[in-house]
Structures are given as structure tokens and as C-alpha cells.
Amino acid sequence: MSAKNVNEKQKKQPIQTPKGTHDILSDEYFLYKTVLDKGEEIASYYGFKPIQTPHLEKEELFTTTLGETTDVVEKEMFKVKGKEGDNLVLRPEGTAPIMRAYLEHGMHTLPQPVMLQYQGSFFRHERPQRGRFREFTQFGLEILGEKRAIAEATIIQVMTLTLSELGIKQITVRLNSIGDKECQGNYKKELLKHYKKDTNQLCKDCQRRIKTNPLRLLDCKEEKCAEIKSGAPQMVNYFCSSCKQHFKEVLESLETNNIPYTLDSNLVRGFDYYSKTVFEFFEEEEELENIDTKNEVIKKEGTMATNTPLALGGGGRYDYLSKMLGRRDIPAIGAGLGVNRIVQIMKERKLEPRHKKNPKVFLIQLGSFAKYKSLNIMEMLRKAHISLQQSISKDSIKGQLILADKLNIPYVLIIGQKEALENSIIIRNMETRAQETVPIERVVDELKSIMQ
Ligand code: HAM
Numbered sequence: 001m002s003a004k005n006v007n008e009k010q011k012k013q014p015i016q017t018p019k020g021t022h023d024i025l026s027d028e029y030f031l032y033k034t035v036l037d038k039g040e041e042i043a044s045y046y047g048f049k050p051i052q053t054p055h056l057e058k059e060e061l062f063t064t065t066l067g068e069t070t071d072v073v074e075k076e077m078f079k080v081k082g083k084e085g086d087n088l089v090l091r092p093e094g095t096a097p098i099m100r101a102y103l104e105h106g107m108h109t110l111p112q113p114v115m116l117q118y119q120g121s122f123f124r125h126e127r128p129q130r131g132r133f134r135e136f137t138q139f140g141l142e143i144l145g146e147k148r149a150i151a152e153a154t155i156i157q158v159m160t161l162t163l164s165e166l167g168i169k170q171i172t173v174r175l176n177s178i179g180d181k182e183c184q185g186n187y188k189k190e191l192l193k194h195y196k197k198d199t200n201q202l203c204k205d206c207q208r209r210i211k212t213n214p215l216r217l218l219d220c221k222e223e224k225c226a227e228i229k230s231g232a233p234q235m236v237n238y239f240c241s242s243c244k245q246h247f248k249e250v251l252e253s254l255e256t257n258n259i260p261y262t263l264d265s266n267l268v269r270g271f272d273y274y275s276k277t278v279f280e281f282f283e284e285e286e287e288l289e290n291i292d293t294k295n296e297v298i299k300k301e302g303t304m305a306t307n308t309p310l311a312l313g314g315g316g317r318y319d320y321l322s323k324m325l326g327r328r329d330i331p332a333i334g335a336g337l338g339v340n341r342i343v344q345i346m347k348e349r350k351l352e353p354r355h356k357k358n359p360k361v362f363l364i365q366l367g368s369f370a371k372y373k374s375l376n377i378m379e380m381l382r383k384a385h386i387s388l389q390q391s392i393s394k395d396s397i398k399g400q401l402i403l404a405d406k407l408n409i410p411y412v413l414i415i416g417q418k419e420a421l422e423n424s425i426i427i428r429n430m431e432t433r434a435q436e437t438v439p440i441e442r443v444v445d446e447l448k449s450i451m452q
Contacts, residue, residue, distance in 0.1 A: 020126065020134025030353035031343045032137065036119045037354065039139040039162045039337065046158050048117035048141055053097040055121065056080060059087040065096040065324045067272030069212035076124040078134075090123035094140045095273065095334055099321050102144050108330060112145030115154075119339075131310040131341045142334035147319070149249035151333045152277050153257055159281060159313055159335050160259060166342065167351040168312070170284035173259065176267040177247040178215060179239050180275050181320070187238040188214045198228050218266040221308050234265050243276060250277050269316055273324060277333065278316035282309050283345065312345075313337035359389040360451060362404035366397060366416040373420045377413065377440065384444045386451075405430060411447065415440075 017023055024032060040050070059079065066073050078090040091097055098116055101107075107114045119139045126132045141158060143151040156173055163171050178184060191214050199207060203222040210217065220229060239247065254261050261279075269278045315335025322330040346353075361381065365374040374390070381388050389409060391400055397414070404412050414426040414435075425443050427450070428435045438446050 018134070020128040020132075022133065022135075027353075028343065028347070030355050031346050031351075032339060034354040035162075035166060035337075035339050035342050035346075036137075036139055038166055039119070039158075040117060042161050042165070043117040043141055043158050046115075046154060048115045048158070051098065051101065051116045051118050052120065053091070053094070053101050053118065055091055055123075056088045057091050057097055057100070059089045061096050061100055061325075062089060062092060065099075065271070065273045065321055066093070067213065070270055070272065072124060072270065076126055078123045078125055092124045093122055093271070094118055094120075094138060094336060095142060095271075095318060096321065096325075098140075098142045098334070099144070099318075099325060099330075099332065102330075103322060103325060103327055108145065113151065113332075114144045116142045116144070118142075131338070131344065133340055137339035138336040139339055140334060140336040141315075142332060144332040145330055146333070147331035149246060149253045149277075151331075152250045152279075152317070153253035153259065155315060155333055155335050156254065156259055156261075156279060157257055159315075159337060162337065163281060163312060163342070166346065167349065168283055168342065168345055171312075172282045172284045173254075173261040173279055174264040174267050174282060175250075175254075175261045175277070175279045176264050177235070177239070177243060177250070177276050178268055178274060178278055178316075179235060179243045183235075183238050183240045183243050184215070184275075187233070187235050190233045190238070191215070191217065194232050195228060201225075201228065213272075215268045216270075219268050219270075229266065236265065246276055269314060273318040273321040274316040275319050276317040278314075279335070280311040280314040281335075281337070282311055310341055311338065312341050357387040359387045359407070359409055360411060361386055361388045361447065362400070362407065362409040362412045363388055363390040364397060364400040364404075364412055364414045365390070365392075366395060366414070367420070369417055370415040370420040373440070374415060377415065377425065377443065380440075380444055381447075384448070386444070386447060411451070413443065 059077065062077065063073050068074070072092045077092055080088040080090065082088050098118065102114060117140065120137065121135050122138055123135050125134055128134065139162070141155055143155060160171050160173060179187065192210065195202070195206070195210055195214070195217055199210065201224065202210070203220065203225050206217055206220050206222070206225050209220075218229060218232065251261075267278055267280060313335055315333070317331070317333040319329055319331045321332065322328065363374055363377060365371045371392070378388060378390065389404070389407060391403060401412065410430055412428040412430060414428060419425050419437070423440050424437050425440050426435050426437050427443070427446055429450070
């Protein structure tokens with residue numbers, strides 16, 4: 001295409017956000033803030049300290065920990081070539097970076113466990129579809145240096161409380177244990193034996209999984225693999241005594257704390273760093289209501305192929321992650337909530353954001369002298385915590401009154417040339433249309449008394 005044609009094409013198509021990314025406009029922004037602040041508030045009470053890691057990380061941080069054959073590493077990382085030739089990526093997830101930071105800053109020398117919370121953007125080059133974006137927001141928690149089941153209960157409790165206090169009340173925690181390296185070795189052998197009987201009947205992904213990541217066979221949602229999956233051996237029968245004991249303690253700690261859960265023996269999660277406990281958070285669906293809680297597997301897997309519910313979050317234990325990064329084993333566990341998906345639900349339910357304040361006062365300024373004075377007035381109102389809307393560039397009083405009315409703002413302040421010179425301001429009640437003129441220095445007291 002010639003330069004001229006390229007220019008013409010650019011003229012016709014205004015530049016838009018890249019595929020799979022979104023602008024977050026004000027109304028939605030307040031929902032994001034509500035979710036993140038709620039998570040942060042609850043996590044702080046439970047002792048999680050904030051941490052922020054870079055959006056750019058070295059590629060090898062993820063290739064060595066998530067697994068070479070996982071979708072994220074194989075196809076979904078946004079790669080960035082640094083000028084010094086270093087291979088960087090936009091972080092696809094937060095757990096490996098947190099472990100890197102923990103080791104890099106010697107946090108293993110602090111009193112253990114170290115409990116961290118974080119929030120921000122993550123990037124995966126996925127095919128954009130319902131609930132899947134290329135840039136998305138997570139709220140995450142990690143407990144590093146704790147092997148006991150109370151860590152699982154703490155993470156699950158804080159995440160479920162966050163969801164339910166946001167108004168998403170019916171939450172299911174699907175829970176499983178995938179054992180440790182030893183039990184997984186034995187189990188994988190049996191699983192492969194079972195699947196190899198019928199390899200040709202499997203979907204393409206499962207045929208690949210047989211070679212690369214057999215545990216992920218259990219995660220397949222394709223109808224054609226449902227039958228062979230339902231007859232697959234159960235991991236629970238291959239647990240060593242310590243994995244069995246740990247999982248028992250996890251269940252007991254959830255029960256003691258009245259945290260409902262559902263066992264799902266097919267839940268395996270997507271990254272290689274997981275071991276033992278894994279879990280995901282879902283909004284309860286009517287069709288899943290009949291699932292027995294406790295010690296039962298999900299019975300309706302077959303029905304999930306067509307209308308798979310999206311996880312609102314997920315996590316698990318990752319006791320080997322630090323070893324994958326070349327250090328000794330550090331027991332650890334965490335979870336991430338998918339904030340975009342939570343915001344979507346809040347929008348559908350018309351759940352109100354916490355922060356959005358409907359302004360009580362509209363400030364009308366007429367003429368340039370009044371406009372200069374208006375900055376002082378805005379500051380007086382801000383200090384008095386009176387929320388305000390104004391239209392800095394409009395000059396017509398009619399247009400501004402119409403706007404205040406449209407926004408349902410009960411009081412209007414009007415400052416024109418005359419008022420500016422006299423250091424006064426008009427307060428107008430939009431409902432009764434009554435007006436009074438007061439000295440500017442009295443405006444806050446007057447507003448406070450009439451707005452009570
Ligand atoms: P994950 O399951 O990959 O785990 O992501 C956690 C949550 O982020 C998902 O349940 C989903 O709600 C949301 N999410 C993931 N990918 C996307 C996407 N492309 N678009 C929108 N939302 C998405 C992790 O990332 C682990 N680091 C969680 C963890 C923390 N495990 C231990 N500690």
C-alpha cells in the first residue's frame with residue numbers, strides 16, 4: 001500500500017483501543033474502585049500488606065514457573081524486546097512476580113508467613129471473548145512461608161468475603177487437591193493408561209495434553225471427551241499420607257470457619273507451579289444447586305460444556321515455586337480475583353459503586369472574573385467535603401441550569417460579574433427555585449445549614 005493510501009485509510013478509521021483492551025469510563029471506574037477497595041480493606045484487616053511489582057518482567061520468570069507447555073507461556077505472552085537485548089514480557093499473572101520479589105528482597109528472613117496483597121493489570125494474548133480480555137485487572141493475595149491449612153482458609157475466607165460484601169452473595173468455592181510431586185507421578189501414570197485406550201476419540205487439545213500435561217485432561221470441557229473423563233481414575237486415591245492429611249485439614253479449617261465449598265475432582269488449574277490445594281470461585285448457578293457439598297464430586301460436568309460459567313477468581317498452593325526459581329522450597333498459597341468479571345456482574349445486577357458521590361451542588365460561573373474566583377469557591381467546598389459539579393467552559397446561565405436540572409443536583413451556586421465584584425454568590429434551590437445572595441465566605445455554612 002502506498003503512503004498516500006495508508007494515510008487515507010487512517011483518516012477513515014479513527015484509532016481505537018487495541019483488541020481485547022478497554023477504556024474504563026467514569027461510571028465503570030467507580031465499580032472497579034469499589035471492588036479493589038473492598039478487597040484491600042478486608043485483606044488489610046486480615047494482615048495482608050500491599051505490594052506492587054512491575055508490569056514488565058523477565059520472560060524466564062514465567063517460562064520456568066508456569067510451564068513451557070501451558071497456553072499462557074506457549075501462546076499468550078506479550079513479548080517486549082529491551083534495548084539491551086533482554087527478553088521482557090508484560091506480566092501475564094502475579095504469583096511468580098510476588099515470589100521473585102519475596103526472594104529478591106530477602107523477605108524469607110522476616111517473621112513468616114509474609115502476607116501480601118496486590119492489584120493491577122495483567123496481560124494475556126487470548127482470543128477476546130466473554131469475560132476474557134488481553135488486559136485485565138486482578139486483585140491478588142499471597143501467603144508465603146506457611147504450610148499449614150490455615151493459610152488456605154485465610155485466602156478463601158478473604159476472597160469470599162470480598163465477593164459477598166460486594167453484593168455477589170451466592171458464591172461456590174470449587175476445591176480440589178492435586179497432591180504433591182510424588183502422588184502426582186503415580187497418578188499421571190494411571191491417568192495416561194486410562195486415556196491411551198481411546199486416544200483417537202479425544203479432542204485435539206486432549207491429544208496434545210496426553211503428551212505435554214496429562215493433568216489438564218481433567219480440565220477439558222468438550223462433550224466428546226466427557227465420557228472418558230468421567231471414567232478417569234480419581235486423584236484422591238493416589239494421595240500420599242501427608243497430602244491426604246493436609247487436604248483433610250484444609251476441609252476441617254473451612255468447615256470450622258463456616259466457609260462453604262464444593263469438591264471438584266476435575267479442577268486442576270492452568271499453571272505448573274501449583275501443588276496440593278487448588279480452588280476457584282464461581283457465582284452459584286441454578287443448575288449447580290443440586291451438587292452435594294463436601295466429599296462429592298461435581299455431578300453435572302457434562303452440562304458445563306455448552307455454558308461454562310466463568311471463574312471469578314482462582315488460586316492454590318505453590319510450594320515448589322521458589323525451587324523453580326532456584327531457591328529452597330518455600331510453602332506458599334494465594335489467589336487472584338478477576339476484577340473485570342466481577343464488575344460485569346455488578347453492572348448486570350445494577351449494584352451501586354461505593355464511591356460515586358452524586359454532587360449536591362452545581363457551580364455556575366458567568367464571565368471571566370467570576371471564573372477566576374470560582375477556583376477559590378471550589379476549594380472551600382472541597383475542604384468542607386461538599387461534592388460539586390461545574391462546567392468550566394459554559395457561559396450561558398440557561399444552559400448551565402438545564403444541565404444541573406438534568407443531573408438532578410438540588411442546589412446551584414451562581415457567580416456572575418456583579419457577585420464577583422461584590423464578593424458574593426447566589427444560592428438557588430432547584431426544587432423551589434428560591435434564591436438568596438450570601439457573602440462568599442458564608443457559602444459553606446449556608447449550604448451546610450440548608451442541606452441538613
Ligand atoms: P488465574 O486463574 O489465571 O490465576 O486468574 C485468576 C482470575 O483472573 C481468573 O479466575 C479470572 O477471573 C481472571 N482472569 C484470568 N484471565 C483473564 C482474562 N484474560 N480476562 C479477564 N479475566 C481473566 C492466576 O492468575 C494466579 N496468579 C492466581 C493465584 C494467585 N494463584 C496463586 N496465587
